[in-house]
Amino acid sequence: MRNTKIIRHDWTKKEIEEIYNQPLLELVYQAAALHREWHNAGEIQVCTLLSVKTGGCPEDCSYCGQAARYHTDIKVQSLLPTETVIAHAKKAKETGSSRFCMAAAWREVRNNRDFDRIIEMVKGVNDLGLEVCCTLGMLTEEQAVRLEEAGLHAYNHNLDTSEEYYDEIISTRKFDNRINTIQNVRKAGITVCSGGIIGLGETHKDRISMLLTLATMEKHPESVPVNALARVKGTPLENNPKVDIWDMVRMIATARIVMPSSVVRLSAGRIEMTEVEQAWCFMAGANSIFTGERETLLVTPNPGVTEDMQMFQNLGLVPMIKKEKVSSCTH
Numbered sequence: 001m002r003n004t005k006i007i008r009h010d011w012t013k014k015e016i017e018e019i020y021n022q023p024l025l026e027l028v029y030q031a032a033a034l035h036r037e038w039h040n041a042g043e044i045q046v047c048t049l050l051s052v053k054t055g056g057c058p059e060d061c062s063y064c065g066q067a068a069r070y071h072t073d074i075k076v077q078s079l080l081p082t083e084t085v086i087a088h089a090k091k092a093k094e095t096g097s098s099r100f101c102m103a104a105a106w107r108e109v110r111n112n113r114d115f116d117r118i119i120e121m122v123k124g125v126n127d128l129g130l131e132v133c134c135t136l137g138m139l140t141e142e143q144a145v146r147l148e149e150a151g152l153h154a155y156n157h158n159l160d161t162s163e164e165y166y167d168e169i170i171s172t173r174k175f176d177n178r179i180n181t182i183q184n185v186r187k188a189g190i191t192v193c194s195g196g197i198i199g200l201g202e203t204h205k206d207r208i209s210m211l212l213t214l215a216t217m218e219k220h221p222e223s224v225p226v227n228a229l230a231r232v233k234g235t236p237l238e239n240n241p242k243v244d245i246w247d248m249v250r251m252i253a254t255a256r257i258v259m260p261s262s263v264v265r266l267s268a269g270r271i272e273m274t275e276v277e278q279a280w281c282f283m284a285g286a287n288s289i290f291t292g293e294r295e296t297l298l299v300t301p302n303p304g305v306t307e308d309m310q311m312f313q314n315l316g317l318v319p320m321i322k323k324e325k326v327s328s329c330t331h
């Protein structure tokens with residue numbers, strides 16, 4: 001049993017492989033025990049994700065319905081007015097969220113009027129007492145500093161998949177671009193939210209490799225979203241098989257063991273999971289979920305807040321209240 005309060009950054013691929021490949025129940029048991037050493041297992045952080053600019057993205061992430069090049073049913077929406085975003089944030093707070101994440105379908109942040117408006121939104125949401133997170137694409141260090149000064153708590157930038165499999169999924173940027181942005185976020189003193197997606201056609205080795213990259217960072221991401229591919233009609237991955245729940249549980253449990261202090265987020269794909277399946281993910285160490293208004297997570301379906309609160313009640317869970325410098329989100 002790895003019941004220890006030590007955070008390691010020197011994991012080897014072999015060690016993570018051994019953890020990941022254990023019999024599932026043994027893996028879940030270890031993860032659950034470690035989870036209880038580091039976290040209050042009865043608390044789940046609820047994060048609301050709002051798409052503040054939707055669709056029309058020049059990138060070609062093959063899982064994403066917001067890429068302009070794919071013919072999907074997603075309705076393109078330019079940057080929302082600041083007042084609208086603040087109204088959404090107020091509502092999120094009222095319904096139990098302690099964190100509010102704003103997502104814009106951009107390749108990268110540009111120093112223009114839209115970025116000035118994002119800065120205003122960050123200030124406004126921060127003033128409400130919510131942890132504020134953004135996911136806006138690639139970011140320079142200077143832009144990260146501006147966001148930090150406005151009160152940004154976390155920046156989401158997922159690795160998506162392993163370095164080895166990256167080119168199969170995205171051709172318009174490189175894995176190193178992701179790492180650079182994460183480093184810029186760190187240098188600015190913003191917490192990092194970074195995880196990935198399973199179900200893209202990657203192998204177990206790719207999943208282990210992605211976890212290795214995250215778990216050997218100088219500082220672990222404070223938040224690690226684990227997403228199951230949400231298959232969007234019109235994208236190259238629309239016909240991929242549904243992610244097996246035990247693969248999700250295995251991934252979450254391994255993430256929990258190798259990054260014990262991080263918040264592990266059960267992210268996209270919850271709509272296709274039963275309450276029992278989600279309970280397994282919480283047992284394996286997930287301690288955060290996304291909610292989205294109108295029962296969507298960005299542009300894909302997600303359980304509604306009422307349904308989630310009922311699940312919490314059934315499982316004896318409560319929403320985590322805002323903590324200083326605990327983190328999160330997904331793009």
Ligand code: SF4
Pocket residue numbers: 057058059060061064065066067104105106107137331
């Ligand atoms: S995941 Fe983000 S960067 Fe990739 S296409 Fe979608 S919106 Fe653009």
